Amino acid sequence: xxxxxxxFIGAIERSGLVGRGGAGFPVGTKWRAVAQRxxxxxxxxxxxxxxxxxxxxxxxxxxxxxxxxLDGAFIAARVLRARRVILYIGERHEKARHAMLRALHERTExxxxxxxxxxxxGRYVAGAETAAIHFLNEGIATPxxxxxxxxxxxxxxxxxxxQNVETLAHIALIARGGRPTSTLITLAGGVARPGxxxxxxxxxxxxxxxxxxxxxxxxxxxxxxxxxxxWMEPAxxxxxxxxxxxxxxxxxxxxxxxxxxxxxxxxxxxxxxxAESSAxxxxxxxxxxxxxxxxxxxxxNRSDGRDLSRLNRWVDEVPGRGACRHPDxxxxxxxxxxxxxxxxxxxxxxxxxxxxx
Amino acid sequence: MRLVVDPIKCxxxxxxxxxxxxxxxxxxxxxxxxxxxxxxxHLLPHARRAVEDCPVLAIALRRSQVKK
Ligand SMILES: Cc1cc2nc3c(=O)[nH]c(=O)nc-3n(C[C@H](O)[C@H](O)[C@H](O)COP(=O)(O)O)c2cc1C
Ligand code: SF4
Numbered sequence: 222x223x224x225x226x227x228x229f230i231g232a233i234e235r236s237g238l239v240g241r242g243g244a245g246f247p248v249g250t251k252w253r254a255v256a257q258r259x260x261x262x263x264x265x266x267x268x269x270x271x272x273x274x275x276x277x278x279x280x281x282x283x284x285x286x287x288x289x290x291l292d293g294a295f296i297a298a299r300v301l302r303a304r305r306v307i308l309y310i311g312e313r314h315e316k317a318r319h320a321m322l323r324a325l326h327e328r329t330e331x332x333x334x335x336x337x338x339x340x341x342x343g344r345y346v347a348g349a350e351t352a353a354i355h356f357l358n359e360g361i362a363t364p365x366x367x368x369x370x371x372x373x374x375x376x377x378x379x380x381x382x383x384q385n386v387e388t389l390a391h392i393a394l395i396a397r398g399g400r401p402t403s404t405l406i407t408l409a410g411g412v413a414r415p416g417x418x419x420x421x422x423x424x425x426x427x428x429x430x431x432x433x434x435x436x437x438x439x440x441x442x443x444x445x446x447x448x449x450x451x452w453m454e455p456a457x458x459x460x461x462x463x464x465x466x467x468x469x470x471x472x473x474x475x476x477x478x479x480x481x482x483x484x485x486x487x488x489x490x491x492x493x494x495x496a497e498s499s500a501x502x503x504x505x506x507x508x509x510x511x512x513x514x515x516x517x518x519x520x521x522n523r524s525d526g527r528d529l530s531r532l533n534r535w536v537d538e539v540p541g542r543g544a545c546r547h548p549d550x551x552x553x554x555x556x557x558x559x560x561x562x563x564x565x566x567x568x569x570x571x572x573x574x575x576x577x578x
Numbered sequence: 579m580r581l582v583v584d585p586i587k588c589x590x591x592x593x594x595x596x597x598x599x600x601x602x603x604x605x606x607x608x609x610x611x612x613x614x615x616x617x618x619x620h621l622l623p624h625a626r627r628a629v630e631d632c633p634v635l636a637i638a639l640r641r642s643q644v645k646k
Contacts, residue, residue, distance in 0.1 A: 366584050502585035507607035538605050544586050 225396055229300050230256060233392065238401050239465040241472065242268055242348070242385030243449060244546070248392070251382060254372040255301050258380040263303040266357065266376065266383040267294045269310040269317060270341035270348030273447045274493070275473045278405035279386050281417045283310065283317035286390060287324035293389025295332055296396050297382060305335060307376065309353050312340040345448075345497035349545045350383035352499070363499040364545035387472075404463060408433040410476035411440055420463055426474060427459035438478040442561055446470025448490055449550030451557035452483075484569045487558040488516035494551040504542035508535060509551055516555070519569050529566055532559060579617045579639045581625055583610055587636035594628040594637055602628070616642045 234249030255263050267290065271279035283290055294306050308325075310318045318338070325333060339357055341347045347362035354375045356362035375381020384392075391401045403419050406429060413434025420429050426443060430436060443458035444450055450470045453461070461467050477486055495509035512535055515528040536556045540549040559566060581601065590608040600621060601613040617625055617639075629637050 366586050503588060503590045503607055503609035504585065504605060507609070508605070511606065535606075538611060542583075542585055542609070542611070544584075 225296065225300060229296075229396070232395060236395050236400050237465070238388070238391055238395065240385055241387035241391070241404065243273075243447075243471045243550075245465055245468065245470070248384070248388060251372065251384075252297070252301060255380045255382045258372065259302045261302045261304060262377075262379040263301045264376040264379050264381045265294055265297045265301065265303045265306045266350075266353055266381060267306065267308045267310075267386060267389060268348060268350070268353060268383055269308065269314065269321070269386045270353065271311050271314060272341075272343070272345045272348040273471045273473060274345075275407060275409040275447060275475060276471050277407045278417045278472055280311070280314040280317040282387055282390060282405060283314070284320045287320045288327075289390040289393050290321070290386045291324055291328060291332075292393035292396070293384075293386075293391070295328075295335075296392055297384065297389065298335055301382060303335070303382075304379070305337065305376070307357060308336060308338045309341050309357070310338070311343060311348075313343045344499075345494070346499050346545065346547055349547070351545060353383055354381060363501060364543075364547070366544045404469065404472060406463065406469070406472040406474055408474050408476075410444075411437045411478040412476050413437055422464045423462045425459060426461050426463060429463060429474065430459075430476070436476060438480065440476040441479040441481065441483055442477045444473070444475035444477065444554075447473035447475070448494060448554055449546075450554060452477075452487075452554075452561040453557070454561060482520070482569075483558065483562040483565050484516070485520045487555065487562065488513065488520040491516045491551065491555060494547070494554075498547060499545075502543040502548075504539055505548040508539040508542075509548060511535065512539070512551070512555060519566060522569070529559075532566075579622065579625070580614065580642045581612050581617065581628070582638055582640050583612055584636045584638070585609075587634050589634055589636075591633055593631055593633065597628045597631060598624045601625070610637075 230249050230252045238248045239245045269283050298306050342362045346352050349364045350371050351364040352362045355365050357376045371381045403421050407417050409415050440455045442452045447470050491513035495513040498505045498509050500506045515532050518524040519528050536552050540552045592604050592608050594610050595602045595604045602610045
């Protein structure tokens with residue numbers, strides 16, 4: 222185990238590390254909040270739920286570098302004086318779970334004594350931090366209303382740090398005197414070699430795609446950050462440097478081939494996100510359903526002509542009104558589609574209708 | 579002070595919007611959209627009424643505060 226400086230949290234802050242689970246929250250800030258309240262009771266939740274359908278990076282990291290993730294978790298446990306470390310790993314990520322368990326058996330007795338393993342249900346919202354805590358406390362992986370926030374009252378009602386597995390790997394590297402200089406991304410869609418890449422921070426998306434073997438077809442648009450991310454024009458996306466300013470989200474970079482229909486693609490993802498609502502909050506359950514239905518009507522040429530104005534009104538009304546940020550993420554995604562594919566949404570169907578006439 | 583809704587408790591009865599139309603309107607599905615601004619003093623009694631009358635106790639008055 223590396224020696225940690227007296228001010229390790231300061232070192233995290235100076236490194237500029239932000240969470241790699243999606244929200245991009247500054248890691249040092251979260252650690253301070255837990256450290257202040259810990260009193261030796263804190264709980265560390267290692268978030269390996271990876272519920273994002275296209276993302277692969279967390280399970281690959283757990284499978285290939287399990288000790289790095291465990292190092293990060295045990296450093297968090299030491300610095301925050303935690304009583305427990307919980308490995309919260311997606312139930313479908315079997316290889317990752319096995320690798321993590323195998324690595325755990327190679328650790329010291331006192332370290333192993335801190336750890337319990339939990340299988341995160343394979344639903345999108347199960348990876349949200351209050352859902353993880355709810356599951357670990359009561360066996361129900363749905364988000365809860367804040368306050369209390371996890372750092373105030375989380376697992377066992379103790380101050381709790383929920384941290385993504387990649388974030389913890391970076392913690393381990395910082396403890397060895399490094400700085401976060403790279404990030405993991407998952408390339409998806411119209412790229413020659415889809416899958417996980419480790420890229421230097423600041424690498425442009427264009428260069429990352431070249432490292433992934435280049436495009437298979439001219440892209441129509443690039444989805445940066447997965448299903449809670451944003452569509453971008455290829456020309457704009459190509460230059461975008463991959464770092465925490467890029468709103469990388471969970472790090473999925475999806476290339477939409479020019480032959481695909483962006484409205485249909487957007488509608489499909491909205492239907493998925495609507496179906497993944499935990500159905501606890503009206504604006505999320507009914508709102509996302511309504512957004513998905515309106516997108517689908519446009520995609521299917523069944524719109525009454527008012528759906529686009531409905532969508533534009535709802536994307537202002539829905540965010541910020543759920544217990545978790547699921548509706549906010551979905552709406553961010555949809556708003557970007559309405560912006561980047563404005564003419565596709567406005568003209569969708571007219572070709573087919575003309576042809577049918 | 580400002581009004582906050584617990585979105586899990588709220589089941590869209592809509593009483594609050596009737597009591598405090600100045601600050602609360604309903605979305606297309608009947609759920610309240612609350613003005614996030616601090617409450618003007620003259621509306622405080624109406625806001626208290628909305629808090630007390632909510633059948634599922636989903637609304638609360640919170641001291642306006644700067645985020646942590
Ligand atoms: C609907 C929803 C799903 C989420 N799923 C995951 C997930 O699968 N894995 C993850 O690490 N974070 C996920 N998050 C983010 C977590 O709430 C939390 O911010 C994160 O685990 C904190 O770790 P980080 O700061 O290291 O990123 C999700 C958030 C939301 C709102
Ligand atoms: S906002 Fe949606 S996903 Fe989040 S807790 Fe409410 S209903 Fe569930």
